[in-house]
Amino acid sequence: MADKQHLYLVDGSSYIFRAYHRLPPLTNPEGTPVGAVYGYTTMLWKLADDLDKAEGPTHLAVILDKSSHSFRNELYAEYKAHRPDPPEDLVPQFPLIRDATRAFSLPCIEEQGYEADDLIASYAKAATRKGWDVTIVSSDKDLMQLIGQCAEDHLDPGVAEGGCIDMLDTMKDARIGREEVIEKFGVPPEKVGDVLALMGDSVDNVPGIFGIGPKTASKLIAENGDLAAALDSAADMKPSKLRERLLEGRDMAMLSRELVELKSDIALPVALEDMKLDGIPPEPLAEFLTTHGFNSLLKRLHAGSGSPTRTTNLNPAKQETAGAPASREGNRQAPPEMPPVDRSGYECVQTMERLQAWIDRAFAARLVAVDTEASSLDSIQADLVGVSLALGPNDACYIPLGHGGSDMFAEKPEQVPLADAVATLKPLLESDAVLKAGQNIKYDINVLARHGIALGPVDDTMIISFDMDAGRQADGIGGGHGMDELSERHLGHTTLAFKDICGTGKKQIPFGEVPIARATEYAAEDADVTWRLHTLLKPRLALEGSTRVYERVDRPLIPVVAQMERHGIRVDRARLAKLSDEFATETAKLEGEIHQLAGQEFTIGSPKQLGDILFDKLGYKGGRKGKSGQYSTDQGILEGLAAQGAEIAQKVLDWRQLAKLKSTYTDALQEAINPATGRVHTSYSLVGAQTGRLSSTDPNLQNIPIRTAIGRQIREAFVPEEGNVLLAADYSQIELRLAAHMCDVPTLKEAFLAGEDIHARTAQEMFGTVDRDTRARAKTVNFAILYGISRWGLAGRLGIEPDEAQAIIDTYFQRFPGIQAYIHSTLEQVRTRGYSETLFGRKTWFPRITSTHQAERQGSERAAINAPIQGTSADIIKRAMVRMMPALDEAGLGHVRMLLQVHDELVFELPEGDVDTAGPVIERVMAEAALPAVELTVPLGIEIGHGKSWDAAH
Incomplete structure (x- = not known):
């Protein structure tokens, strides 16, 4: 132990809120929310570990706020008045967080009437x-x-030299001393209070002087010496806004100075000597972890407790890595300006000794960027070719595992045997103590799952980027979220392209046949760039208000969606083949009828030939040519012609639908069946739709027509295994329900609360009568208005004149004024801020909403109106998906599989005998998915059905 005593005072209150926003909602075995408790425990654990590795403290205590009321409220009743109440699910966690602190055998100090900052100041000065x-x-x-x-003075008897105070920011792993404070505030620490008094603090509702910001406040104090002199200087200033503000705001500034002054003479509730750090006994901590079901932390504790006498080291990995030079190198933080990418510095790891060295460093670093190279883009079937890791800029390696070609006589480079590498990497890649950063890490999760590795916990730079910048464009660089685009945009670096490594077309070679040196450059660069992007982008989440949607909606969804992809869904190949034959027969028949109506044969799939037939030969009106000089024959044009009685246009529409369904589904689904599983495994993208909805590809299962007979035939081919059924749970009219809540429409709220037919209620409000026609029109209007439809658009959908459509829109807004107010306020906010926002904080950017190009501007306006509602709907079903399997596990239904997410619907596979038990659990999770973050004023309706096919489940 060092001769000089060193006291660490932990600002526990800041830890609590960081922990709360860091993790998704969790509950302990008793059902009490413990997400913040778990996060706080891991953060305190990490702090103890990190300090133990360094020349740690001799004394340590955690300081907390006792309550929101302090002596400052007596000075100024409005102090902290604007702070919102803590989230509902955080309140019951406060006492548990105190229990967590005591479980570490650390003093947990708080005092009624004072804030944690005052206690910290009093203890710091006394020490x-x-x-x-x-x-x-x-x-x-x-x-x-x-x-x-x-x-320097008033030292305790016998003390020759006083101690000094610094700060440790664990978020940035940075020490803050006098110079750093001067750099931040422009004044030394003893003058910071004067700056704060002038600028005020909106968070704590410290008034300051209106109109004086940080720069002006800093300049005034630096030039005049202190607050009083700065205020006095106003008398000698020339007439200006600043002079007026200083003169008028003097009293508020002096009051603010009292509010920000730290009280440093509080009677210490716990003696300094009682803060002595004699180690952390494992028994109380083990009891606490067991009580709250923190099993992964309990395993870490047991793994590291070599004997009951062990009292300090909480990190099991440290037993193997402590003192190793590589450990400290691996734990380094990137400098503010990262060095350029240097591929020559990457290491090719070809021995177990070097692999273990990288793993040891990764454990010490607590953050490692991970990327896999595989034999295919299909993560469910791909073979693992190699793994790359990065611990810092240019500090990356590639571990080849499947190189050398498929020819048994091909020369294979030196590699760690695959089984040995997997066994050695598994503890690192599954460790809760090490965060794994990846780019589209869902792919890597699935590739590694084939080798028995459950990769986690994870961060995804692609999703972090999407949650902050969806829809945003950047200085001529595309607004996408792929690694190449992100590297160009944020790092100014062009990554190696796959085609440059493997070639293209017939000359393309598998990655496993790429020479090792070249493969190392490509693969390690991916990990290096990912590490850099994570370092740059992750801190922005908090700064830009995107932490909540990332941590509570999207990040916890990554492993859930990966598991759904691995489950896949069974399809009836014979049924699909029969449908393909039927569609082929029907398209051939339609083709003949179309040619007969046209009076000649032509290629129906050719827009040019079709346009010439319709408008030149047959003389239909309404044809318009584009820049290419050919007629447009899109769906809208054909539907317009069909409405005018053009039989050929309707038959072309029917032909197109059948041809598309045949090629996209009945043929493609047969090709997509995985030979190993006999199931179809779609790939979900969390960044595929700007509003946050999941999108599906390879194959796309989200565009199968829902209401047509043909679409139902295709859904009949989706079937369960023998003895099972498919269960479909669908949010009923969720966007209209959200509109009723978000637009505050009492009539619609009442209808939903009463369980009425919402379209019938709208028809009654709009047209004064309810019949089949008025209900159908009301349904069209209900949905169209939420998409910002124009008079011409509504006229086209209802088959009426634009003036009549405008009258309907006007009546709708008169009956439901809240919707018009919502549209106006949403557009105004988006024009001002550039983005819309869901109830859960998801941003969607609309850079063209102020465009001078009318079509661009109006398109953005329509999308902006709908984005908060559709995005909130997407957030809610995502939250339901995250909570679903834990709820089913708790109900003893862990064998139920969640297979598909399609728009507002979830599809499950389960034994038929479990339907009555599983249905209520699924319904409850979906109905409560918005809680506790958002409490809706309308219920979320869920419709559940089951059957021997996806169609039968409806």
Whole structure:
């Protein structure tokens, strides 16, 4: 132990909220929310580990706020008045967080009437008078008033030299001293309070002086020396806004100075000597972890407890890596400006010794970027070819595992045997103590799952980018979220292209046949770039208000969707083949009828030939030519002609639908059946739709027509295994329900609460009568309005004149004024901020909403109106998906499989005998998915059906 005492004071309150926003909702075995408790426990664990590795503290305590009321409220009743109440599910976690602190055998200190900052100041001053150094573990700007101060007088008897105070920001792994405070505020720490008094604090509702920001406040204090002198200087200023503000705001500034002043003479509730850090006994911690079901942490504790006498080291990996030079190198943080990508520095790992060295460093770093190279883009069937890791800029490696070609006589390079590498990598890739960053990491999860590795916990740079920048364009660089685009946009670096490594066309070779040196450059660069992107993008989440949607909606969904992809769904090949034959016969028949109506044979799939037939030869009106000089024959044009009585147009529409369904589904689904599983495994993208909806590809299962007889025939081919059934759970009219809530429409709310037919209610409100026709029109209007439809668009859908359509729109807004107010406020916000936002904080950017190009502008406006509603709907079903399997597990239904997500519907496979038990669980999870983050004023209706096919489940 060092001769000089060193006290660490942990600002526990900041840890709590960081922990809460870091993890998805969790509950303990008793059903109590414990997500923040778990996050807080892991953060405190990491702090203890990190300090133990360094020249750690001799004394340590966690300081918490006792309540939201303090002596400052007596000075200023509005102090912290604007702070929202803590989230409903966080409140019951506060006492458990105190229990967690005590489980580490650490003092947990709080005092009624004072804030944690005042206790920290009092303890810090008292300790420095004893000659102790003090480190405040926080990033709170108010506490920076204390930084760099060293006790010089009023020292305790026998103390020759006072101690000094600094700060540790664990989020940035940065020490903050006097120079860092001066750089941040432009004044030394002892003057920070004066700056804060002038600029105020909107979070704590410290008034300051209106119109004076940080830069002006810093300049005034730096030039005048202190607050009083800065205020006095106003008398000598020339007439200006600043002079007026200083003169008028003097009293508020002086009051603010009292509010930001840290009270440093509180009677200490726990003696400094009682904060002595004598180690962390494992028994109380083990009991706490067991009580709350934190099994992964309990395993870590047991794995590291070599004997009952062990009291300090909480990191089992440290037993193997402590003191190794590579460990400290692996734990380094990237400098603010990263060095250019240098592929020559990457290591090709070809021995177990070097592989273990990288794994040890990764355990010490606690963050590793991971990427896999495989034999196919199909992650369900792909063979693992290699793994790359990165621990910092240019600090990356590639571990080849399947190189050398398929020819048994081909020369294979030196490689770690696949089975040995997998067994050695598995503890790292599954460790809760190490965060794995990836780019589209769902792919890597599935590739590694084939080898028994459950990759986690994970961050995904692609999804982080999407959650902040969906729809945004950047200086001529595409607004996509692939690695190449992100590297160009954020790093200014062009990555190696796959085609440059493997070639294209007939000359393309498998990645496993790429020479090792070249493969290392390509694969390790992917991990290196991912590490850099994660370092740059992850901190932006909090700064830009996107933490909530990433941590509580999208990130926890990654392993859920990966598992759904691995499950796949069974299809009846014979049924599909029969449908393909029927569709081929019907398209041939339609082709003959179309040629007969045209008076000649032509290629129906050729827009040019079709346009010439319709408008030149047959003389139909309404043809319009594009820039290419050929007629448009899109669906809208053909539907318009069909409405005018053009039989050939309707038959072309029918022909197109059958041809598309045959090629896209009945033929393609047969080709997509995995020979190993006998099932179809679609690939879901979490960044495929700008509003946050999942999209499906290879094959796309989301565009099968729902209401047509042909679409139902295709759904009949989706079947369960023998003895099972498919269960479909569908949100009923969720977007209309959300519109009723978000637009605050009492009439629609009442209808949903009463369980009425919403379209009939709308018809009654709009047309004064309800029949088949008015209900159908009301249904069209209900949905069309939410998509910002124009008078011409509605006229086209209802088959009426634009003036009549406008009258319907006007009546709708008169009957439901909240919807018009919502549309106006949404558009105004998007024009001002550039983005819309869902109830869960998902942003969608609309850079063209102020475009001078009318079509672009109006298109953006229509999308912006719908994005908050459709995006909130997407967020809700995602939250349901994340919670679904834990709820089914808890009900003893862990064998139920969630297979598909299609728009507002979830599809499950389960034994027929479990339907009555599983149905209510599924319905409850879906109905409560918005809670506790958002409490809707309308119920979420769920319709559930089951049967021997997907169609029968409806």
